[in-house]
Amino acid sequence: MRSLLTFLSAAERWAAVGAFAIMTLALLADVISRRLFQTGLIGAVEIAVFGMIALAMFGIGVATDHGAHLRATAFDVLVPKPLRAGVERLGSLLTGVFFLILTGFTVWIVAESFTLGDRTPILRAPVWALQLILLLAFAGNAARFLVYFADPSLKPVERVGGDGPPVDETVNAPSARGGEAH
Numbered sequence: 001m002r003s004l005l006t007f008l009s010a011a012e013r014w015a016a017v018g019a020f021a022i023m024t025l026a027l028l029a030d031v032i033s034r035r036l037f038q039t040g041l042i043g044a045v046e047i048a049v050f051g052m053i054a055l056a057m058f059g060i061g062v063a064t065d066h067g068a069h070l071r072a073t074a075f076d077v078l079v080p081k082p083l084r085a086g087v088e089r090l091g092s093l094l095t096g097v098f099f100l101i102l103t104g105f106t107v108w109i110v111a112e113s114f115t116l117g118d119r120t121p122i123l124r125a126p127v128w129a130l131q132l133i134l135l136l137a138f139a140g141n142a143a144r145f146l147v148y149f150a151d152p153s154l155k156p157v158e159r160v161g162g163d164g165p166p167v168d169e170t171v172n173a174p175s176a177r178g179g180e181a182h
Contacts, residue, residue, distance in 0.1 A: 001147045005065075005154060008140050012061040015136075019058060023051030043123045050130055057137035064144060067156035089152050096145035103138040110135055 030044035063069045079087050110131045118127040148155040 001151055002154060004143065005147055008061060008144055009065045012058045012065070012137075012140060016055055016058040016062050019051045019054035021051075023048045023055060026051060046120060046122045053130070054133045057133050060137060061140050061144060064141065065156060067158045069158075085152065088155075089149055092145045092148040092152070092155065096142050096149055099138050099142035099145060103135065103142050106131065106135040106138055 026041075026044045026047040030040045030048070033039060033041045033044070060069075076084075110128045113126070113128040113131055119125060120127060120130070
């Protein structure tokens with residue numbers, strides 16, 4: 001299971017970097033063209049939008065992989081500490097099932113677009129090929145969260161604010177009130 005997560009992590013990082021590069025190069029080329037020739041490049045903005053969509057979709061996995069996803073934590077205190085591991089594991093299962101459902105819907109959408117021969121407005125690219133990005137991202141995240149459910153020790157430690165140190169809520173840290181544990 002660890003090797004699956006390693007593969008997913010590397011693939012999503014490379015896909016996100018590639019999408020960011022495509023988006024950046026398309027916009028840069030468009031701006032340069034506007035400055036030099038007083039006209040933009042046909043399709044550059046559409047390419048940049050596709051890059052942005054891919055970056056956002058693969059970024060879900062990258063953020064999850066680093067424990068940097070934003071989530072509402074206001075209700076965490078309502079779950080007693082002894083039950084938190086089980087609730088977190090249930091959350092991984094529900095999230096995995098949610099991504100499986102999205103994957104199923106996306107398979108249907110991709111098949112419909114392929115059958116109908118839908119194309120993008122400017123570049124006339126097949127829409128199903130672009131929708132494949134959604135399918136890959138949803139399927140990858142479904143696999144990731146189902147692995148987290150099966151083996152919670154593989155789930156990354158959550159980071160507060162995304163870049164801060166890992167947070168382990170199972171440890172009683174001294175409080176600011178005279179070093180008492182809470």
